[in-house]
Amino acid sequence: MSHGSGLVLDVKHRLGQFSLEAELALPGRGVTALFGVSGSGKTSLLRLIAGLDRPQCGRIALDGTPLVDTASRIFVPAHRRRLGVVFQEARLFPHYRVHGNLTYGMPARMASRFEAVVGLLGIDHLLARYPATLSGGEARRVAIGRALLSDPRLLLMDEPLTGLDGARKGELLRYIQRLAGEVDIPIVYVSHEPAELIEIADTLVLMEEGRVRAQGELDELMERCDLTGALGGFDAAMPLEANVQAHDEAYGLTRLRLDDGQALTVPGIAASTGRRVRLRVPVREVALALAPSAELSYRNQLVTVIEQAWAPPGDAATMELRLRLGGQTLRARLTRKSYDELGLAVGQEVTALVRTVAFAQSLKS
DSSP: OOOOSOEEEEEEEEETTEEEEEEEEEOSSSEEEEEOSTTSSHHHHHHHHHTSSOOSEEEEEETTEEEEEGGGTEEOOGGGSOEEEEOSSOOOOTTSOHHHHHHTTOOGGGGGGHHHHHHHHTOGGGTTSOGGGSOHHHHHHHHHHHHHTTOOSEEEEESTTTTOOHHHHHHHHHHHHHHHHHOOSOEEEEESOHHHHHHHOSEEEEEETTEEEEEEEHHHHHTOGGGTTTTGGGGGEEEEEEEEEEEETTTTEEEEEOTTSOEEEEEOOSOOTTOEEEEEEEGGGEEEESSOOTTSSOSEEEEEEEEEEEOOTTOTTEEEEEEEETTEEEEEEEEHHHHHHTTOOTTOEEEEEEOGGGOEEOSOO
């Protein structure tokens, strides 16, 4: 399954009182997340891409081939678009076993990929079962497998984790992470949960009231202070990249080295020495000090420079800080009172204190 030039759309669509106007150019691979509160237009946009609805005006093209062009009266029906769609509900055929569901509509050319897809999603042991006997997470993995085995040019996922409990949600998210790293087609992923998207998204499209408020690489949008309010929980973690330096097996820790030479200690990760990894540092776990100190319990004390400081709109008590760490960025949050009492200012060198256990490893590396 090869990737091309990606998805390009410019559409206008009205549904009752709701109007959708979106212009996007999405990359030809990786995970693009459509994010926004309920009613912002995420699912409406996904339905237009899938061919389940027809826009009143506009154009949608995939890898240079038009799927919709109202000016030229082109409308490729959903079943001819070669798109894989995974909905909130698995929508499996109850009278077919899992194997039959997976192969329903599968082109002959995909037969050689069957075992690889089944293995990737961990559903080999489910092939003889009927959908009624599957858990919610298992049923959705089967639905994803069926979508992949249709040999799609693009995979659309509409809130695939909704309704699952914490353990099953985490398990399915790990499978989707693996999927994103191994399939060579773009994935458009709809969700209103920042924690999901932080783990898997490469590109983010922020939707507000039927319009595109912002689009770009996830890490870049997370650094924009003008989007802090709109992105809700996305400022919950900031990415850091580092190289694995050593493992401390006795204490279950891994020592990393940042590009500027500073060291980090994190919970043990399964990565060989020298490998580059990406971590996410929760903003709530970053405290500040005027200088490093051996008397603190924080093992990670990183010398940084305050690059930007601002008060979030409507919040007079809080200060948000962007900290420069070599060529990378951290975010910190503290009260305005603490900011003033410490005498902090933009351009000042400060020590970022991060608890060792605060690092959440991302599988992207």
